[in-house]
Amino acid sequence: MKPLLSVIIPVYNAEKYINSCLSSIIQQSFQDFEIIIINDGSTDNSLKVLNEFKNSNKIKNFIVVNKGNGGVSSARNIGLQNAKGQYVTFLDADDIFEKDHFKLLLQGIENNEIDLSVIGFSRELENGQVVRKTFGKTRIRTKDETVADILELDGYNGFLWNKLFKMDLIRRYDLSFNEEVTITEDLLFCVLYIKYIKKSLYNPYPSYHYIVRNNSAMTQRTYGNEFKDSWFTELTSYDEMIKAYSGNKVAENNILAAKAWTTRYLSGLISEAPNEDERLKKISSDLFSFSMRNLIRVLGSSLFSIKNKIVFIVSMIIPKASNKLRKKKAQRLQKESQ
Known part of the structure; x- marks a missing residue:
């Protein structure tokens, strides 16, 4: 039986963090999912850590794709090619999230008129300091309102990890990540996806903990x-x-x-x-x-x-x-x- 949810995680030199991320996944209150890990040419022990975690936890729907380094967009595209779920979300290998993260995202998209579910997040430094946390009221938005929401400077932004997408829309309109774009490639994918939705739902509850690493591309x-x-x-x-x-x-x-x-x-x-x-x-x-x-x-x-x-x-x-x-x-x- 196909899983309801596909969870795609690109991994590049994340040996220090990937265990915490995967632990957050297997502890989810919603369990009908597959995990698709794309090891994007890591030069550290990421692949070893992934295989050890898979074997020790005996996870059934756990796929590891090992490839040469081609960037996060190419990794996500391979993830989409392998996804079997009705819905798909993307996670970063160095973040963590609360046990109801998947459940809340799915609740937001259960209504047939909702094609994009968005959840809130907490932005945190490596020292544990919270620098930003989403707030507000749950709201349903039209297509144009969703474009504005995602572009809003202090809004929920174009991250992938706080969103749930429908695979049938992605496949119907042949959506993928532009592998030539290395900054805001996630925002571009989201905005192109929004073009084909009817409505979105935003729940500001910060179930995702986005950890800002000192060596990340954005901090540099x-x-x-x-x-x-x-x-x-x-x-x-x-x-x-x-x-x-x-x-x-x-x-x-x-x-x-x-x-x-x-x-x-x-x-x-x-x-x-x-x-x-x-x-x-x-x-x-x-x-x-x-x-x-x-x-x-x-x-x-x-x-x-x-x-x-x-x-x-x-x-x-x-x-x-x-x-x-x-x-x-x-x-x-x-x-x-x-």
Whole structure:
């Protein structure tokens, strides 16, 4: 009999964390699931730890796919190809979650009109400090409202691990992860999926514990660090969203506003990067110009709080001073998280 839920977990050098993640899974109150692990060319003992866990816990629906390193998107695509469940969720190998996490996600999608179930989360540093926790009321949202919710700066964001998707929609519309996009590839997948839904349901209860690791890709992408060209793929992600929602003025407007916020952020990262050169300066100037052209769009958008809009205005009026302040803040946060 096929499982109701497929749980896909890409693994890359996660030997220190994967046991905690898997323990969270086998302790779930809902048990009709399969676990699909994709070992993406780990160079540590991740594969050994996975096999030992599988053998010691005698898990029936536990699949381990071993492959060469190709990135998280290629790993997730292989997971989708192997998934047999009616629903699918994705987890990160270094996070943990509460025992009712799957149960709550499934409760949100039981209504046939609901095609996407979203749960809240707690964002935590490695030292245990909680830096953010979702709150609010459970709500049902339309397609356009869901696009806005996922792009909202202080919303539930485009993470995969706090969402439950229907496999029939993924297969019907041949959805997969763009393996050329290395930043916000998860957001891109979510927004493309939302194009085909009727409604979503959001439960803000923080059942997922997202642990921010000091060596993660996102913590490295901060003010004062060396700039990597791969970070530009985030713009590719937004361009793909705009293309997909062509003709939907509400969604297009929100995506453009989110892109304008991102271009200002990338421009600032370049300005404070030790490897800034003439090529990057030119790109930074172009990104800043895009943000300026879309200033009114950002200020009129529901995606950003009043505080965030003020921050955006200041960053456009006095960009150098704003970049310096953000660099100092980033350095302070890095020290606090250690």
